[in-house]
Amino acid sequence: MMAKVRGDTNTLDLLGWQPPAIVERFDEEKVRSSSLRARISRAVAETLRDCNYGRDEIAEKMSAWLGEDVTEHMINAYASQAREDHTISFQRLLALVHVTGDTRVLQMGAELFGHTVINDKYLEWVEVGMKADRRDEARRQQEEIDRDYEASLRTARRRAER
Known part of the structure; x- marks a missing residue:
């Protein structure tokens, strides 16, 4: 086997390869919280942070998918731990997953019951x-x-x- 030459971008580093994750999960440090409600809001915030769309565009796409009005202000409230009166509903959570393609929040819920997404x-x-x-x-x-x-x-x- 030939050694990789410095500056070589065509030879794969087999030892550096990692298999893709079968189960997508949040980094525990990023969603750790003292209550389930706060954990959900942190998960929503992480989902929004990792998405390529802006919050206004996410709100528009969620509105279109649900057929009801979802505003950027609502999205911000769902992602805020300080807004205890605004926990995201399940149907809006599904819309968020649909728009972002991020299933980690579903996995977080499934794990509470010993299941996996x-x-x-x-x-x-x-x-x-x-x-x-x-x-x-x-x-x-x-x-x-x-x-x-x-x-x-x-x-x-x-x-x-x-």
């Missing part, structure tokens, strides 16, 4: 994993049945020899 393209692999788990469990059960059967057979033979 994944892209549909991974669903078949999850099902393969579930089937592998079921197969392994069936094998363990069959081995237990076989051991029990062999023990019963030995006992029956011993008694028959008496």
Whole structure:
């Protein structure tokens, strides 16, 4: 294997490659808070910060998707921990996810209940994993049945020899 030459932009650094994340999550430090309401507002703020659209454009796109008025002022209130009277509703949260394409806030909610949000393209692999788990469990059960059967057979033979 040839070494990478200084200034070479065509050779990939295989040790520097990281696989893509299957589950998108917020950095815990950025959404940590003392209450769920404040955690949600921090998550909304992170989603807005990481989006390529301005808040005014996000509000317009949310309005169009929902068919109801969403203003930049509302968006700002949803992202503010100080505005305890303005927590984003679920339908507006869905609109925010639709507009930004950022599912991390859905993942944050799913984790509260021991679930995970994944892209549909991974669903078949999850099902393969579930089937592998079921197969392994069936094998363990069959081995237990076989051991029990062999023990019963030995006992029956011993008694028959008496």
